[in-house]
Amino acid sequence: MYSHNLPFLKLFMLLSLSGIAMHISNPDLLVPAYLQTIPLNGHFLFQNLTEFSKDFGNRFSYEPSAVLYPALVSDISGTIKHVFELGAQSGLTVAARGHGHSLQGQAQVTGGIVIRMESLQGTQTMVHTGDLPYVDVSGGDLWINVLKETLKHGLAPRSWTDYLHLTVGGTLSNAGVSGQAFWHGPQISNVYELEVVTGKGDIMKCSAKENSDLFYAALGGLGQFGIITRARIALEPAPKMVKWIRVLYSDFMTFTEDQEMLISMEKTFDYIEGFVIINRTGLLNNWRSSFKPQDPVQASHFNSDGRTLFCLEMTKNYNPDEVETMEQEVVQLLSKLRYVSSTLFQSEVTYMEFLDRVHVSEIKLRSQGLWEVPHPWLNLLIPRSKIHEFAKEVFGKILTDTTNGPILLYPVNRSKWDNRTSVVIPKEEVFYLVAFLFSEPTPSPTSEKNENLEIALQKNKKVVKFCNNANIGMKQYLPHHTTQKEWRAHFGDKWETFCRRKQAYDPLAMLAPGQGIFHKSPLPLL
Template structure:
């Protein structure tokens, strides 16, 4: 057992000194990690502190590797926070390891707007590593300021997976665990939460199966999307990804490992789905599967009138026989739109398509797919023709292509590779995702598209409806109350040094204007991937469900250890 008493943690960290009295003669070894297989380890963070420590080492203790516990270590961690004092007692068996150097990746995310370094990063080998770490922080009690955040593939937008002065858990360290596909009448796959959806797709396809519901981008972790919702063009039929989960394994804010489902520990199951990491860290999930198609017919058509566009979308998501994927885009003042499409799509009428001009116009693109196998091509073409005959798009703008199922689902990654090659991927992404009630979508469109939003050259703007009946109100996710609501997603990238329309501050101001408009017009909008800075805003976001949210927090993470980057609950700290 190692006892470290009354350690003072200071925000500006430069050195660590350890004064220790070792009762059993052992040797120390410096190294970049704390926590190696089979070793009792001390959760020691590179800090400026004076430890009055008494170390009692077990007889089978061979060596203690403590990087940063030596005087004047060369690498320091910038910390953000206040002075904290705590009684510190821990003893952990870890198969994984802590890293104290080279953790800059844990202070970055896709949004690229917030950068807070943690004190340490845990690279777990087993779920028990995560449980032991959280349990240790829990046992430290409210006297400790340590918090813990789970990080997947780093696709958060506003620092939600960061832990200033805390511990970040690198969930991708668990991705090497085996995925288990189960066939049968109700097929499913058991996966570690750090696994990427693209890898799950490839594994399931070996059995002719695939998950039912997706996100547009598949290089995200299971735990990350299930902690939010996971939504794409299949959601109108299957619901979001959180509606397609049979079972979860969760580590709560007390360090307890709990298996939960609709039948067992149901409250925790529903709490963590869409729970923004507030009630537990998802470590494993059982995902519903369906037979996978081989091919996809991918279709795009344009509208000049939003009312007609929305009417056709709502018709398609309500029809019994319809497309398999339905999304839409807003296009404002886009030059050469049709010519850009020709690189991947074929116009139904090339001559008419040549005459279409998009410059200076606000247009609405309906994007559709129909899944099929090669021996079903003739039947599928007839079904598509019948469905399109019910729509009122601009005839000259019908474009169609045929791709493999994998190529369609992984389409955003193909765009990512192009952007990375131009240095345009790791830019700030001031995204704004909104859920707009059906009854208010026309007011929203009139006030935002072509008015506040004067062009879409900095990134796509998605708009498409989903059926509320496919969402489970028992989860932590909140939606508008109407039977149909729209996802409207503004997905720009910013040039940090620019003061023009592509500059970060300009794009953030556009987001603010949109939110102010929604509030002033009383549209009843909810944020998806929400970002708020005060608890009053969070209370308003959850509305009548706030009380349940708080009760669940008290039950599963009463010290507010988990997911500090969401800025919902602040960890209470007792000063000794």
């Protein structure tokens, strides 16, 4: 069968010229043998690749033929260039893998090459102070390490994700959203410059002024146009401390109106997120471990009684010499809110402790064997005008039982997003991020399937189906679609631009095949 396969024949001819193919009796060894001819400063791994065939979602598994551990960006460029030169006849594809936090196999590849981006960590980190401070970092650096380095200079990036143990290139290929996005926009709105290795193997520096088309294509581009190998990130003075506040609402309309008021104010909190809490009991007891209630007696009398509640989470940044001013500002802001009066919980932590808060939960879950489990997450962007219709159906009918994992719900301002990037968002000025961050522990060894996982996936499908049927105007964040028709609908009027950029920067559709948007199609068997 291989003797009639054009990719095999071309590889065989190339290897014959180098004197390698004549010594290979097993055609399955051709790809590794071919890759070994590429001059590298790093190295390839061809065995024990199981960890690269899974991700945080823990639902999909596709095993590569090789994993590249690059020592320099030229290793990535050289590898892609060699694969590109094989032409359309070769079925080889390439996927950049950061910290493996994709949900549905987006950073995996069947029989192709995975690039372990973390191998480049720390190779380019340099903090620049001045009127417009910034940091140059490798695309394989983790945000937690970027934070540690910039804090040495009293600086920090302006926009974050809730979880910092992700690579810079990974979040910039999506958007990077957290509770600062209402003010600073997503992470992709805080980038001055990128270095990108395209699907042709070219190393290109790009910014809003230089190679701007590639710059905006790569930001939020799902890895389709190139691999982000370096980024120049905007910085701001970093506070030392954070006032961390949580309050509860029992009425959804009041909850959303207060959120929208806060994100519209010139002087407001520095971070604003919301949570939906379904049918939970003993909730406040869980909070007491890290938050002190304003009135312990009143708080002890509050009981959720299984009701759906809504939590508003806010922070105010400050330095030790600003405590009095900060407290006055917080009191003034809280006086404008209509939360349940006995549910004001607050804490003071360092800036680092707040930003890295999810990692504390990760350590606890790992110790209980509950981290590496299926995560059937669903992230949606819902227009403000439809959020109440959405909530009535989803929280009133589809999701009525206790969930395994948080449900985030908070508004952001469209004006803080750059429409020239590849990300697609609702057209209204204010829209909500709604994230169903579920986890489903694996079934017992005697069970054939994880029934809870199937139930969660079915609920996700019901939510998406409702949005489509009711014309909610929803867009998926961290999208996953199975047909190009669905991808066309997802990108809408950006689809033609997306396709044009794909043809310009990755004409063979070699990159990020796990996204399922485009497919590299080798010639059929003779």
